[in-house]
Amino acid sequence: MRRIGFLFLLFFCLASAASAQITVRGVARDSLTNEPLGFASVFLANTTYGATTDAQGRFELRGVASGPYELLVSYLGYQLYRRAILVQDKNLNVNLRLLPTSQQLAEVVVRPHKNNPDDYRKFEELFLGSTTFSQQCRIRNPDDVLVDYDPQANELTATSREFVLVENRALGYRVKYYGLHFSVDFKRQFVQFYGSPIFEEMRARNTRQQRRWAENRQHAYHGSQIHFLRSVYENRVEDQGFRVQKLRIVDNPRRARADSIMQHLLATLPPGQSLVLPDSVQRHRQEPRSYGYLYTRPLPIDSLRQLVADTCQLRFHDLLQITYLPEKPDPRYRPEVPGQLQPGPTPSEEVSTLYLQVPAVQIFPNGRLAHPLAIYNDGYWGFEKMGEMLPYDYIPPRP
Structure with missing residues (x-):
């Protein structure tokens, strides 16, 4: 089976790791009765910031770094509450109004199997x-x-x-x-x-297990997409061990022509007659649909990063091939080999491909993109999923 391309979308809001530590506090209430909701779960998505409301519905999230977040509240019998908030240079107070779920039978989802x-x-x-x-x-x-x-x-x-x-x-x-x-x-x-x-x-x-977890978290972070995007923001791509090259994908006209001929022949084939393709068409249909051209010279940072009105923008043309040099790939990684049904051997480097779906997208200091749908990745970053997933308030220890 071919390796499947991967789009990892997380609709969350993230904090700046280098910012001041703020307290977010507030009260969760029923939107209809205004009664406080005690013991509701309040958290900031994709982080470790979380708390439980007290009997009066009050909560505090301490030590939050400034930046944009998605605040969520979960409470039995109520719809999941979502709200975008912006934590700046002072403590933030929010009032939350939760909607009860419908009491009709329609709210109960019964699976047929x-x-x-x-x-x-x-x-x-x-x-x-x-x-x-x-x-x-x-x-x-x-x-x-x-x-x-x-x-x-x-x-x-x-x-x-x-x-x-x-x-x-x-x-x-x-x-x-x-x-x-x-x-x-x-x-x-x-x-x-x-x-x-x-x-x-x-x-x-x-302590041994705690030490192993700390080591594994560092290993998961280094070479990850969030590590790369933070490096772009900080203008430290090469210093952090990344090699970035331009990659251009060009369609193979011979394969496209052969596919078109085959479709035409199939459409005009008399009933009951077997399709016989010319040798040239069969040969060209064995070729890949496209070719990749890799520019050997690493891209300068100005080709990836642009400062616009005090914001950092990720901007590039074609595709990026990103290689993380300090580490070897996971031994379980088997990349797809074009033209072969079986995956190839484990490569010697962690190589990922980054696609940008828009002309430019803002990067926040901790590696968050303003629009997560703006990028699509493949290769090694597509291979890494929940096993390597870290909260965005994770900061690796300084060497």
Whole structure:
């Protein structure tokens, strides 16, 4: 099976790791009765910032770095609350109004059947990933995941009733992934998922396990997409061990012509007659649909980064091939080899491809993009998934 391209979308708002530490406080109430909601879960998506309201519905999130966030509130019997907030240079007070879920029977979702085991297994494999760290990830509430396969569209989708609980024993995090939207298009060899995760530190059994988690988190961070984007923002791409090269993809006209001829012959083929292709058409249909041209000279930082009105913009033409030089790839990584059905051997370098879907997109100091849909990645970053996922308030220790 071909390796599937990967679009990892996280609709979250992130904090600046270098900013001042602020307190976000507020009260959660019923939007209809104005009664306080005690013991509701309040958190900032894709971070470790979280709290529980007291009996009067009050909460505090301390030590929050300034920047934009998505604030979420989860409470039994109420709709999941989402709100964009901006933490600046002073403490922030917010009042939250939660909507009760409908009390009608229509709110109860009854599945006609359980998940197909093969469909769920494929979802789990593509959601958690196949890295060494992913092998230590487990979904603790599989019955809350709703997986469906559409044979006509050849597409697999998955959602969750409330959240997907993932326990990552490689990094020491328990992740509640709210609002999961997962889909795999097998025709296009394309998988994407997004949502609003919250990270909780697991309690280590001993100092040895805590030390191993710290080492694994550093390993997951180094060479990751967030590491690269922070390096672009800080103008330290080369210093941080990244080699960035321009990659251009050009369609193969011979393959396109051969495919067109075959489609025409199929459309005009008399009933009951077998299709016989000319030798040249058969030969050209064995060629790849496109060719990649890699510019050997590394791109200068000015070709990736532009400062506009006190903001840092990611901007480039064609594609980027990004190689992280200080580390070797995970031994489980097997990249696709064009023209071959089986994946190739483990390469000697971590190589990823970055596609920019818009002319430019803003980067925040901690590696967040203003519009997560603006990029698509493949290669090694597409291989890394939940097993390497870190909260955006993670800061690696200084060497």
